[in-house]
Structures are given as structure tokens and as C-alpha cells.
Amino acid sequence: MAIETLKNKFFFGGLAIWSITPNGKILGQKIQKSVQGSTLFVSASIVQDSDNEKNTIVFKKLSKEIHLQFSAFGGHIFIFSTGIAVRMIAPLLKSKMIDPAVVVVDDNANYAISLVSGHMGGANHLAKQIADIINAIPVITTATDTNRLPSxxxxxxxxxxxxxxxxxxxxxxxxxxxxxxxxxxxxxxxxxxxxxxxxxxxxxxxxxxxxxxxxxxxxxxxxxxxxxxxxxxxxxxxxxxxxxxxPRVLTVGIGCNRGTCCEDIKAFLISVLKQQGLSVNSIFRFATSDIKKDEIGLLALSQEMKIQIDFYDKNKLNSVKTIQTPSKMVEKHLGVKSVCEAAAILSAGNGQLIVPKKKNKDVTIAVAIKQ
Structure with missing residues (x-):
């Protein structure tokens, strides 16, 4: 696997490389050239007048700069001692689910050590890739990996x-x-x-x-x-x-009156899911009619819950033959027999409707599951 591929798979926030010594700067530049889009941070104390590298940031105080940049990147390569690394990042760690990957490389490129977020952050993979680039030994300490067991x-x-x-x-x-x-x-x-x-x-x-x-x-x-x-x-x-x-296997079709706010749509959505015994964390798509592309409440819901919305035109919506609760009112005004049920089914790849249309005064909700 190329380092660029690994970066795209594991590091959504990009990769930061940190150096504070002359050798560290040379190593950092070598790594940076092998990792597309990475950013090299170099201490001002080792910068020369001739240095004018692309994607390089010069810092004066290491602790201050790491505190500013730690959460902005998906992974960090620290080219200095593990002791310095631990002291720098200890106050910044929050959870193994969200902490960025941290790999420590020594000044002479002997080892690439997976220090933080070995699994979820991808630091174990990153350590191996960095070791390949600089001809170092990758150091992995997570017990399942060292015992060659599943994780x-x-x-x-x-x-x-x-x-x-x-x-x-x-x-x-x-x-x-x-x-x-x-x-x-x-x-x-x-x-x-x-x-x-x-x-x-x-x-x-x-x-x-x-x-x-x-x-x-x-x-x-x-x-x-x-x-x-x-x-x-x-x-x-x-x-x-x-x-x-x-598993992210549910699609939620949504219809709403014009101007319905995000809070009202979300409240009804959560209520329906709770009544039906379905997890909100299994939703992978919202879906609705293309006339709702500018519906502020729906767009805000998508952004808040980080769930993409699929929009379908009336021909697509009318192509669905498995709707359970067609609406004459919707057909009269929009030219389709169903919005929420049809949209949910389409978004699930013509999946199975498991929650037929539920409605309150402003919102309709239907849920389908991927086949």
C-alpha cells in the first residue's frame, strides 16, 4: 500500500511532520516528499536562510505550536524523543476514538514507534509505512498485533x-x-x-x-x-x-412543510426511531425530493448529523412500486405518490421499507434498509 493511499484511508485531516534538529529536518523532508499533501513543521533554531520549502511551517516554541495544531491533523510524525512527545501531547489527549495518530521517529531513523491511536487512528499502519520510507524498524506494542490476533x-x-x-x-x-x-x-x-x-x-x-x-x-x-x-x-x-x-444500513426518507426547522425535524426523527427500536447510529443516508434542495432545516440536519442527503426527481420517486402509504395530497401538489417512502427505498438501493410513513403536522419519516 502506498503511503498516499494509507493517508487517504486513515488521515482525514492530513499528516504533520515535526523536526527540531538538523538530522530531524532532513528526515522530515524525506518523509514529506513521500507523503503527498503532508506539512513539515521545523524549529526556527535550525532554519537556514536558503530554506524555502513548500508546505513547511517554521515555529518558535514547540509546545505552543503542537497545542495549536494537534487536533487540526489526522496524524503526526514527531522526529524527537518519546519523552518530549509524551510531555507535549499528554494534556491534549481526549479519546482513542478521536485522537490523531502519533508516531515517534528518533533522530537517527532507527525506529518508527506507534505511540497513540494505533488502531482507530491508524498509527500502527503509519509507523510501518514511515519505517519503509526511512529504512527504520517499526515498533508496534498493541497486544493483539504483537500476538497476531484479531482486533x-x-x-x-x-x-x-x-x-x-x-x-x-x-x-x-x-x-x-x-x-x-x-x-x-x-x-x-x-x-x-x-x-x-x-x-x-x-x-x-x-x-x-x-x-x-x-x-x-x-x-x-x-x-x-x-x-x-x-x-x-x-x-x-x-x-x-x-x-x-x-452497521450503517438504514436510509431515512424525509418530507416536511416548507420552513420546518432542523430541531423539529430531528425531534420527530429521533422519536420515530425510538418507537421502532432503531439506532440513529445506523443511518447512512437521508433522502427526499429534489424540490427540497434548498430546505434550510433539512440541510442543517444533514450538516449537524454529518449524514448526506440524496435528492430524487419526481420520475425517480414515481418509479418505486413498493410504497405502502401513497398520498393524494402530495401527488396533487408535487406530482408524486410518495416522497419519504419512495426516497428511502431508492436511497437504500431499492431496499426494503421497514418503517412505513410516520407523520406529524410538519414532518413525514420513513425508513428503509439496504438489501
Whole structure:
């Protein structure tokens, strides 16, 4: 995998390279040339008058500049000691789910050390790629990697699953390390198809008892030592130690009166999902009529929830033959028999309608699932 490809896959905010010594600057320039679009930060104390490199920022105080730039990048390469790196970034770390990747490279290019966000941030991958560029040894310390075992957070990331209870990743990965099988409910096969049978026991149906009881056939491992993974768009009762993963398989068709605000649309959406036992974190698209392209409330909802809207013209909407609740009023005014149901089905790739039209005085909602 080329470093450019890895950057695009793992670092949505770009890559920052930091150097504070002459050797570090040379290494930084070498890395920068191999990583398209990366930014090199160089200490003013080592800058020469002849230096005029593209995408290079000169800083005076390292701690101040890192504090300003840390969250602005998806990954950081620190070409100085791990001690300095730890002291610089410790106050800035928030969560393994959102912290940028941090790799530390020593001044003589002996090692590329994955320091922070090895899995979710992609630092393990980045360390290996940087090591290839500078002919160094990659240092990876995450236990699942060093033991050549699966990592549930990496499986979730690679499959595009939303991790709803990230605090429980440790229970599942620890089960792998202890040689215990995890209990898995995964009707879509998102995890199952990427986790060998030797690591799991599949549950065909889900109920609270599956989650609560200790299972003897996984090697007499107690409840607290094993792991349970619930991977579904449905909301069910689970224990506080269950890792809940959400496949993004739902599309929500939305219709609304002109001028309906974002807050009102969102409130009704959440209400419908709750009534139907569906997770908001499983939505991957909103959908509606193309006459709503300038609807401020819908556009604000899309931006706030970071969910794209698909817009369909009346010919597309009328092509759907599986709507359940056509509207004569909508047909009279818009020339289509359905907006929310038809749009949801289309956005799901002609998927199955699982929630027919629900409405209040201003908003209509329908939900479909990808085939």
C-alpha cells in the first residue's frame, strides 16, 4: 500500500511532520516528499536562510505550536524523543476514538514507534509505512498485533461500523488474548465474516439472557473475562460490558412543510426511531425530493448529523412500486405518490421499507434498509 493511499484511508485531516534538529529536518523532508499533501513543521533554531520549502511551517516554541495544531491533523510524525512527545501531547489527549495518530521517529531513523491511536487512528499502519520510507524498524506494542490476533476495533473500523460503546473494546480484545471465544450477535455478518470461527460463538437470536448468562462452552471463562458483541441496527437491552456496533444500513426518507426547522425535524426523527427500536447510529443516508434542495432545516440536519442527503426527481420517486402509504395530497401538489417512502427505498438501493410513513403536522419519516 502506498503511503498516499494509507493517508487517504486513515488521515482525514492530513499528516504533520515535526523536526527540531538538523538530522530531524532532513528526515522530515524525506518523509514529506513521500507523503503527498503532508506539512513539515521545523524549529526556527535550525532554519537556514536558503530554506524555502513548500508546505513547511517554521515555529518558535514547540509546545505552543503542537497545542495549536494537534487536533487540526489526522496524524503526526514527531522526529524527537518519546519523552518530549509524551510531555507535549499528554494534556491534549481526549479519546482513542478521536485522537490523531502519533508516531515517534528518533533522530537517527532507527525506529518508527506507534505511540497513540494505533488502531482507530491508524498509527500502527503509519509507523510501518514511515519505517519503509526511512529504512527504520517499526515498533508496534498493541497486544493483539504483537500476538497476531484479531482486533475488534480494527474490524469495526475496516467494516465502517459505528462503535457505540468504545469503552468495551477492551473486554473483547482481552478475550482474544485469553483464548476465549466472544459471544457474537451479527445478523448482517459484518463481524462474523471477518472473524474466524475459533474466536466466536454466534447467537442466532438475541435476548437479554444471552448477554447475562455465563457460557460454559467457551472454556469456563466467567462473564467479566469474556466478551460480547452486539452488531445490529436494532436497539436491544444489553449489559453494560457489551460492545455495541452499528452497521450503517438504514436510509431515512424525509418530507416536511416548507420552513420546518432542523430541531423539529430531528425531534420527530429521533422519536420515530425510538418507537421502532432503531439506532440513529445506523443511518447512512437521508433522502427526499429534489424540490427540497434548498430546505434550510433539512440541510442543517444533514450538516449537524454529518449524514448526506440524496435528492430524487419526481420520475425517480414515481418509479418505486413498493410504497405502502401513497398520498393524494402530495401527488396533487408535487406530482408524486410518495416522497419519504419512495426516497428511502431508492436511497437504500431499492431496499426494503421497514418503517412505513410516520407523520406529524410538519414532518413525514420513513425508513428503509439496504438489501
Amino acid at each position: 475488534i476495533d480494527m474490524i469495526a473500523k475496516e467494516q465502517g461500523l459505528y462503535i457505540e460503546t468504545p469503552q468495551n473494546i477492551k473486554h473483547v480484545n482481552m478475550a482474544f488474548l485469553k483464548g476465549a471465544k466472544v459471544r457474537l450477535y451479527d445478523p448482517f455478518g459484518c463481524v462474523k465474516n471477518n472473524l474466524p470461527e475459533s474466536f466466536r460463538i454466534d447467537a442466532v437470536n438475541w435476548n437479554k439472557k444471552i448477554d447475562d448468562q455465563a457460557i460454559d462452552d467457551i472454556g469456563n471463562v466467567s462473564e467479566g473475562e469474556s466478551g460480547t458483541v452486539f452488531c445490529s441496527y436494532e436497539t436491544k437491552d444489553v449489559s453494560c460490558e457489551t460492545l455495541v456496533l452499528r
